[in-house]
Amino acid sequence: MSYLPKPYQPHYKIASRYKKSVAYFSMEFALDQVLKIYSGGLGFLAGSHMRSAHDLKQNVAGIGILWSYGYYNQVRSESRGMAAAHRRKVYHFLKDTGIKFTMLVHGHHVWVKAYYLPSETFGTAPMFFLTTDIEENDHISRTISYRLYDADELTRIAQYILLGVGGAKLLEELGVDPDVWHLNEAHALSSVFYELKKGGSLKSVRKKFVFTTHTPVEAGNEKTSYDLLKKFTFFSGLDDHTLKKVTGIHDDTFNHTLVALRVSKLANAVSELHGHVARAMWKDAKGVCEISHVTNAQNKKYWVDAKLEAARLEGDYPAIASRKWRLKAKLFDEVANQTGRLFDPDVFTIVWARRFAGYKRADLITRDLESFVKMLERADKPVQVIWAGKPFPTDQGAVNQFNRLCELSNHHKNMAVLVGYELSLSKLLKDGSDVWLNNPIVTREASGTSGMTAAMNGSVNCSTYDGWICEFADHGHNAFIIPEADRSLTDEARDHHDMRGFYQILNTEMLPMYYDQPDQWWKLVHNSMSDVVPFFDSDRMADEYYKKIYLAK
Structure with a gap:
């Protein structure tokens, strides 16, 4: 049986070999042309994973963000070059869960609302999407979930809090604590600090987090000011001593990928070659977890x-x-x-x-x-x-x-x-x-x-x-x-x-x-x-995530 409460369970019976419960966090999912909450390859990958989770009857649920304006609409300018248009999207097929809660962003209470995408709609695992674009919020708070990968750094930090802390609080509201929390890239990293603040030890929290890295160049991994993240309540109010012990960060440069590697039980690269590159890239970093690899695939x-x-x-x-x-x-x-x-x-x-x-x-x-x-x-x-x-x-x-x-x-x-x-x-x-x-x-x-x-x-x-x-x-x-x-x-x-x-x-x-x-x-x-x-069909990939990552001791 699915770990989700009854209104949100998939329309299929969970296969016994995939009964371990998984929450899959991603900033973007390319599930169908009509649901424009993705930008490119990361979303295409996550969408295929959710489709194969459905087809294999896995005990997985996806958690993402309902981007009011998507990434952007790519159109032509008057001179026939490229122009970016931002048009509000409306999706009548999403279900209102009735779930609302607040989270702290820069010490300010922001309301979050959750929508649900049933598994039968597009043939995916059950999906939840979070939004701050609701009337309970002021204008600035509403803009957090406006645009995927907003160009403004402060807005992006708030988006990472929405996915991580918002996703963790959604699971609380649902009354569930999945066995595995899968971070597809480090965007939902704030969920780790929320779970630690709730009273979990680093050992217990680390035991359930796994992390997928997609960036093969160290310079390409996002870095943010530690003090700025702290001011934004990214760390859920944890004290400096605890944060330095947990993250291994002792200056003002917070490397999101490096910290994700330190707070996860296991990480994976996304191809065999990338695995070699990633292990070489982080070999001198202290406290990182093992980096395996699961080669990406797409849903045939x-x-x-x-x-x-x-x-x-x-x-x-x-x-x-x-x-x-x-x-x-x-x-x-x-x-x-x-x-x-x-x-x-x-x-x-x-x-x-x-x-x-x-x-x-x-x-x-x-x-x-x-x-x-x-x-x-x-x-x-x-x-x-x-x-x-x-x-x-x-x-x-x-x-x-x-x-x-x-x-x-x-x-x-x-x-x-x-x-x-x-x-x-x-x-x-x-x-x-x-x-x-x-x-x-x-x-x-x-x-x-x-x-x-x-x-x-x-x-x-x-x-x-x-x-x-x-x-x-x-x-x-x-x-x-x-x-x-x-x-x-x-x-x-x-x-x-x-x-x-x-x-x-x-x-x-x-x-x-x-x-x-x-x-x-x-x-x-x-x-x-x-x-x-079949190797590059995502059914192989979704199965391999269970065997190599989710079920790993």
Whole structure:
């Protein structure tokens, strides 16, 4: 039986091997296109996890935040570049639990209301979402749950208190104390201090917390002023002596990831390579827990095209090719609608689509403009390229990169940049691409997941050797791998090496195979579709979390 009280229990009977109770805290969940409370990969991962928890009948409940304005709506400016619009969202399918309580933020009582998403609505574990956007609060308090990853640091601290302390108080209101509190990233870390303040010893509290880290670079882990967090009641009023003993922090720099590693029973990285990187990164830090790894995955049941999957199971290459043609045509309707370009389903199509961040190098293949233009203008083996993805709206460098690609696309009829990269557009792009291009700086991508669902839908990965791809790719058999650059190279030389590697593979392997050896191409596509499952299906991941993390002594 589920650990939740009767009104909130799932519509399925808990499987005996998954009876240990788990509360899963995450700032974002990509559960369905209509519920816009996510920004990118972290949300896609959490959404797939909650879907597999449902399918495997696990004793898991998700706790998140009901973002009134979501992340942002990505639209076009008057000049056809990117603009961020913030529109209030309304979700009539969420259930009002009637649960309200207060929490302290900066010593001020803030009211919190909880909504419930039944497991049968989208086929997920039971979900709870917290909001401060209610009439009992003043304007500033209401804005805490307005926007995911608010650009204002003070608002973000309040959001972390909402997820952590608010989530802990919600569990109190429900009358439950799960066996495992899973922090998906360190955003809900304040829950640890709330539990300690209630009277739990560090040993007893640490026994139930587990932590997933997603950041493979030490500088990328969020740091905040200790004094500022204390003023904001982030530590639930614990005294300095206790806090220093618990956190190991003795100056004013509070590293959220480092502290999460110190107060958790066990932590995990999100790919095998990331596990090695994370252990090396924190090897000199005192008091950190063991860092294992559970490789990320995506929910095949949600993402896969049924007709493509049927053709894969039959090993029917012509049927795979025929279905891909139709899926490309469907994607190209969206391209035409957004950009006025008429793409051809018979033409080799490359897609780069994910969060715009510097290390992901969205514009890498355009940096040698001569090679890029030559690729787009070739008549014998034509190429079409599509970009999509959401930069953080105040990351001006990423926004400028997006806009430069938009400007470049004005000069090429077979290059497009799309806006609105959410679940639905992501599905269209994965269904309709021939190649899924992924070129992060090696060791900077903890896992990445978009290429998994692309492979499930007949799109071949062309990637640098980083993240999950290291556990999947066999060059020329199920993917194409850009050879790794010498790590002693300068950044500029490394980027040039990786860019040249892409063009070498494109011109000597991918295009000749696609156009001149179609049987070989569709065999490779079939290999990719078959090899990506079951390991990169989130059912494996959700099961592995129980076996390796939740049930660990």
